[in-house]
Amino acid sequence: MSQVTHRELFPGVWLRAVHTNKFKSSYLSITLLAPLDKKTAGANALIPEVLRRGTAIHPDMESMSAALDELYGGAIEPMVRKRGETQCVGFIASFLDDAYAMKGEKILEPAAGLLCEVLLKPYTEKEVFSAGYVSGEKANLIDRIRAQINDKRTYATQRLTQEMCKYEAFGVDKLGDEESVSAITPESLWQRYQELLATAQVEVYYCGSAEPDRVAGALKQALDKLPVNQDRTGPDCDVRVSAGPEPIVAEECMDVSQGKLALGFRTGGLTCWETDYPALYLAVAVFGGTTLSKLFMNVREKLSLCYYASATLEKMKGLVLVSSGIEFDKYQTAKDEILAQLEAVKRGEIEDWELEGSRRTLIGACMSTLDEQGRQEEFWLGQTAAGLEESPEELAARLEGVTREQVAAAARKLELDTVYFLKGKEV
Amino acid sequence: MEKLQFARVGETMYHEKLENGLNVFVFPKPEFQKGYAFFATNYGGMDMRFCLDGEWHNTPAGVAHYLEHKMFDTEEGNALQDLAANGASPNAFTSNAITGYYFDSTEKFEDNLRILLSFVSVPWFTKESVDKEQGIIGQEIGMIEDDPDWKVFMNLMAALYKNHPVRVSVAGSVESISHITADTLYACHKAFYDPANMVLCVAGPVDPDRICEVAREILPKEAGPIAVKDYGEKEGPEAAQALVEERMEVSAPLFQLGYKGDAPINGEERLRQQLVGELALEVLLGSSTSLYAKLYREGLINQEFSYGYECYPGCAFLAAGGESKDPEAVRMAVADEAARIGREGVDPKLWERVKKGVYGNKVRGLNSFENLCIGQAQAFFAGSNFLRFAEVFDTITKKEAEELIENWVRPERTALSVVRAKEEGQ
Structure with a gap:
């Protein structure tokens, strides 16, 4: 049977570890929990996309993909989700479980290392994000925002939520809006990234065959460059009790x-x-x-x-x-x-x-x-x-x-x- | 019962061929909560023309899918509700080549399996219920025809293939399904839903012997005749049409780029060609190639870009697509890269890396019961074993991938399908 533990690695930085031998992969995710806000939603959604483009060590997609292939086709996907009025941004990663490596090598430690490298050591130009990466991912994000119209079923629900929660944070889309995304610059995004790293509660998740202590050790090491803050902001959600007099x-x-x-x-x-x-x-x-x-x-x-x-x-x-x-x-x-x-x-x-x-x-x-x-x-x-x-x-x-x-x-x-x-x- | 071990990928497969010809495959997973059963017939959207008992039948496009919808009806009511009442999540799909019915459940697995085997093997159609389905499926067809991703892919099929029925929509059209009657459905059921033309795959906390016992209890005792299929005139190697364009309400142009391949013969050769095809795509335009990085950098593709090898009886092709501001430029860039590989070969380091990556992904894919069971059903119908991939994989050479690229990724075998945004006033 599986065993679930939740422990604090650093102040406001939590690890939930599910220990199980059921799977052929180990599953890792790292999520920054930020309040959903029209002013920051677009930038928050853009950050993991830009980070995924390259790191100081693996500066482009080719070298990132090569590093992942070496880890048996591991995947690190940028992710933005909405849970209540919290915008959850970060990465979901899946790697082959150590048990199935061809030569018995360890995969968890290098995988956790690569994941945290993506979060914490971005490729930079002039001490901020690369202008090329930012403009490329801005265009992609704007395309995604516009493409929401393609799936009419999801689109209708999204429009319903917008109309219903016009004056509540919940009405803000997880991707932000086109206008605020267009206004982002490499400098403004860099600043938002620093704020997010320093202030958001961080949730790390692991599911796989490794003992929780080994996982905690690997992640503490991989996250040691994360800014220390005793007072990270936790999630919150405002509940409006009744509907208006008329729909x-x-x-x-x-x-x-x-x-x-x-x-x-x-x-x-x-x-x-x-x-x-x-x-x-x-x-x-x-x-x-x-x-x-x-x-x-x-x-x-x-x-x-x-x-x-x-x-x-x-x-x-x-x-x-x-x-x-x-x-x-x-x-x-x-x-x-x-x-x-x-x-x-x-x-x-x-x-x-x-x-x-x-x-x-x-x-x-x-x-x-x-x-x-x-x-x-x-x-x-x-x-x-x-x-x-x-x-x-x-x-x-x-x-x-x-x-x-x-x-x-x-x-x-x-x-x-x-x-x-x-x-x-x-x- | 035959027990097959696949130690490298940590899987055990039990296999039994029952007296009625049904092949049963079981993957015991004692540590899981959920059991999954997949019951499939070697009959799909492509199989419109067939011969049974000496008589040729030409059935309307969409009949296999229509039959799938109506199979859930039983004399007592509807099997969907019976399964759902036991907490099972049942569903079904019709692809070009197969029709599959499945459920997963954490409780009452054997009861649910009985329901599944029973409703799929016992047809119950009335004129009234068949007529009523016209509206439901008509709406479903309307919905998929509004879907630009579906449209761009179907247009590619029609551009690549001149005759092969893969070019016809599995769901058919509102017009074609209007010709379907209860009699058509009974004829197709008789032709293809015989145990000897079917396979049952089960994964979960189950006992393989019990699965076979339940199947013996519910299904017919003896095998019946199975229809002979006809896919029409043999396809030539060239694409029927190089370019097809359509306008719909989309935010950015969508495209699908296809390369018509050679249909493999059934058996392990088919599994091998699939692995070679997948590796060839990875070295040609996969996410760790310089071509991919270049296209992404230039904004010619984005994260929506995906690619795959597909194979059905009588056809095989490579397809790659997504959103692009200039699909034509993507087509040219891939053609140039294929030519470069023809001259210089694939970089050996890239090859080794990509092999490791594809291998790991395939092993990780075995987490999914769906993938395991559907994969085995398809492999079995194609004459191979899904879990053999690990052994076959080791023996595939770089040269095989290079040859596949050289033979398939050629201008005369290429088709491009594009869906562009409507212009103002359209």
């Missing part, structure tokens, strides 16, 4: 053949920190989280109103987001039906198979998190950002005890806040 309605036209309807609800202050969080988690699953859910079974299968319809929970922010793909002329019918299904959950009209099926699905998802390194890392990063220590097994155990009435009570807290509709261009 906000936002519509947009585009050249698409399928409409996207997205609905945003507030959970009345019920979040992952409350004791009845498992009931909310299960309520959202019954409503629209699985293929047994009311949205899937009724709105999609029985009534054929949507190609897809599902609901997700933002556990820290206290939001439920419904996403669906519909024919343009089904807007009102689909919306009414989605809301009617939620009303049924609120009234506790939940069949045994709906409740138990959703419960088994969520418990299965919790337990199988332990079987995948990437998902386990995602889970623990979410817990770290929320300041929680509950493991997937413990969450699964709490889900076992949730009753139908608790599910209905959690659902009754949901209030419709915002409606977003993406429709075709009028001919």
Whole structure:
């Protein structure tokens, strides 16, 4: 079985180590946890991309790739994620586990070394980031921001969040916005990088066959150039309890053949920190989280109103987001039906198979998190950002005890806040 | 039951061929929570024309995918819900060459396996349910046709291939699927869903003997006839069309660059060609080549750039693509690099490094049960064993990769597909 430890390597710098022999790879990540803020989001998102371009020792992509190939095709990927109102920036790395090296050589130490080299020893020109790397990655980031429009399903949810949380940090996209990214210079980015290194809480994650003490030793050594700060800022999230008196309605036209309807609800202050969080988690699953859910079974299968319809929970922010793909002329019918299904959950009209099926699905998802390194890392990063220590097994155990009435009570807290509709261009 | 050890990659595989012709492969993983089962037929989007019991059938494009959707219907209701009610996450996919049904679950694995084997082997179609699916699949087709990544790839297939059915969308079109009836589906099921044309791969905390027992209990006792497939006129080596362009709502131009290869014969030769193809791409335009660095530096590619070797019965090709401000320049740069490799050969240091990197990535890929089970199913249908890669890998030479580049990366075998942004007013 695996064993999970969480220890402080330096003030505000934590290592979570999962010790297990299950996998053929060792998984490492290093994440800086910064408050999500419109002013810094773009620069924060850009930093790992620029760092990944080259280091003082491996100054370009070719030499970086060569170093990774020597470590059996290891991967170091720049990563920006949003957990609640925390922007998580850094790197995810995966290397072959020592057990499978062709000549029995150690891979963990050089891998941790290379990962921290990318974070701490960038390639510089005139004592700041290379102008070429900054302009290249700026262009890439702007392309990514613009490309968000390509996947209409994700785009609709993103636009819903923007409209819904216009005056909250949560409305800021994890990539920042085009305007602030355009304004970044090598000097301004360098300054932001220094601030981030010095002030953000740092979370290091490891999953693999090495003993936690060996991992801690390797990382303490690799991170010894990180600035010392007794007072690094931890994550925070502001929760707005109720929706406005009337739902906000936002519509947009585009050249698409399928409409996207997205609905945003507030959970009345019920979040992952409350004791009845498992009931909310299960309520959202019954409503629209699985293929047994009311949205899937009724709105999609029985009534054929949507190609897809599902609901997700933002556990820290206290939001439920419904996403669906519909024919343009089904807007009102689909919306009414989605809301009617939620009303049924609120009234506790939940069949045994709906409740138990959703419960088994969520418990299965919790337990199988332990079987995948990437998902386990995602889970623990979410817990770290929320300041929680509950493991997937413990969450699964709490889900076992949730009753139908608790599910209905959690659902009754949901209030419709915002409606977003993406429709075709009028001919 | 046959037990095969692959010590270098830390895997054990059990294999049994049942009396009804079904091949069962099991990878026991006692330390895992989840079990994964993959039940697949050697039948995919490409297999539109076939002969069964002396009769030729020409079926509409999209029928294998349509059948996949309808297989979940049972006389009692819907298998998707039965599996989901047990906490299993079921799903299915149809590719060009195969159709696969799978689930993973942390509880009631054997019950779930029974459901899987049962709904896939027992067809239940009614006119009403088949008609209703027209709308659902029609919407799915609408959705993928809005997806520029899909479009740019399908356009590449149509540019590379003149006749081969890989050029036809697996889902078909709204028009083609309108010809599908319950009878079409029954005929295709009979032709291809016989145990002797199928494979079951399971990974997880399971007992291989129990898996075979469950399969014997649920599936037909004897093998039936299997249809003969026809992919039409043999393809010549040249690309059908050098360039294909389309306009859609995209932020930056998307491109796919394809090099038409030689279709390998089934067996270990096919596995070998796949590994050579993958290594050839790595030394030609992979992320540790100077060409990649140059293209990236000049802004001609970005992180979206990806590449791969693909192979189906009767065809094999290399494809590379992503976003580019000038796809034509990428095509020319790759052609120049291939010519340089033809003259000077691949740098031996690059070769050794890339081999180490590809090897490590393949071993890491074995973490995924999906990868292990789907990989073995595909390898088995192609006459090889997925886990043989470690041994075969050692014997591949630099010269083989150089020859593949020389023979395939040639102007007459190249096609470029581009999707550009719409101009104002379009």
